[in-house]
Amino acid sequence: MQTARVGWVVLCNAKQLIRRQILPTSMYFVPAMNVHESSRGVNAGNTATTGTEPVVIRIPRYMQNRIENVRHMKRKNIDKVSTTKAGRLLIKSRNPKFNQHVGFTLGKFEQPALCSKGWKHNKSCGDYFTINSTQNAPPFVFSDDDNESTGVKKKRTFRDLRLCPELVETLCSHNIIHPTTVQMQTIPKLLRGHNVLCAAETGSGKTLTYLLPVIHKLKEQKLADSETKTRAAILVPSRELAEQVASVARAMSQPFGFSVKVVGGGRGVGNIKLVFAGGSPDILVATPGALVKALRRHLLDLNELSFMVVDEADTMFDPSFAGLLEKILTQTQVASHISDTVGPTQKAQLVVVGATFPGGVGEILSQVTDLGSIVTVRSQMLHYLMPHIKQTFLKVKGADKLLELQQALKEAERGQKGVLVFCNSASTVNWLGYSLEEMNVRHLRLQGEMPAAMREGIFRSFQNGTADVLICTDVGSRGLDTQRVKLVINYDFPECHTDYIHRAGRVGRAGGAGGGEVLSFVTHPWDVELVQKIETAARRRSCLPGMEKEIRKPVPKTDTEDSVLNQP
């Protein structure tokens, strides 16, 4: 410790002397020695100033090299070199001067030097950088360290959450023993009867977070009242996700024999009627369009619900779905207090779940319940880049993307990984599909413009391993559980942060075998702007900018005629 401090003093002195041009370089470059020798050198130097002998300051070799590096790089400011420390790299770039060490912390007001700074220029094509994974396990898995920090001795289990024993056993049979952090925080609140807005990282187990309390409470209600009616409605944005949530609900509610049904759009009203023909299911998983059709035909009464769940909130509150969602929620009797969720005049508990939140959530929710009644659960790493996922950004010409993709797929094939390739439009998915066909790459395609009958079962086939490559639009980025995917390729760079977070979240999910990789092709100037924001967030270790973490209260209507008229 002592010697290190002395070494630092020596370096500072040397820097000052160099700056003031008092010390010629030949005098401070002394042959190799260790730090102890250097401290002796300082003393020698101090005593020497009294005589006529030249001042000699001895400096260890690693410090000499560092100063020499600085001179070579022709940096104006010697203090900027701190990122060149040895050790593991957080950011590795083609040009080593942009590498950033894991232990390096950027000052609050310091601007990071970005590798992607010049990427709007054509000459930057071929440049790349990687944000390395810095941990093996996802941050949302409840670790022993977390237990220590909260003073709890042993790792928690689902039994500790006071879920009924049948549910705990079913979870155990699926090898799900310990709750994730979001499950730990949210399940008790839902069991108590709160309306909850839950915002947590992609892949952190949000589906079980709401399904377990729903099933637990339905079991209790069915014991008290055996009438057959739909008690829980779960809204999701796509048919694939509806099927996925329904299959988890069926598996979890198997000991209680609950019926779980799906209504999805695109199959005609006849199909929706058929779902309700055999009686109301206990749990209904629906897409908003199909549910509105069912409501118009009085196939379902939302007033009877005990639970209304809105999953993938950022898509559901997006303008494309918001109108439908508003219609559904205004027909639901949502509880405004815990006491409303029990008794003969029971109202529905509202659960809103998502990995990202759009601004409009508050506006819609304020129409159906008191915003103050909603408890918000927000995970610590929300909107951060996931530290267990390796993320590479490659600046590439549009014309070269196909070749780069082919190369990446070849490498993935060797590792027998599932690969998701994201495009921004249905036409690119089709075009890319034909191109890969010509290259004899076995793949599946999924995009929103496909007829429902054609779309049916594609994701299931991918999950079953029919092909290792799935080319898709953002239909595939929301909520789909892709345990077998180890590589996500952004063939087209996503148009916003939210899409980037959801796409990257298809790898490194809870219950999976560790991390995964994301490879993004960066082509357009607008892609570069988003990459620069991502790179800055990675270098600062901060969350991505401009994403909602709270429900924004609706802006009160001010200066209305009423308020003017009501003035004394």
Ligand SMILES: Nc1ncnc2c1ncn2[C@@H]1O[C@H](COP(=O)(O)OP(=O)(O)OP(=O)(O)O)[C@@H](O)[C@H]1O
């Ligand atoms: N406590 C747990 N322990 C182990 N695995 C779990 C646990 N909870 C959930 N999982 C598994 O984690 C995976 C991801 O869960 P889920 O799809 O619910 O994540 P999510 O948070 O809804 O993701 P997204 O944001 O993409 O919708 C699933 O395969 C699920 O079975």
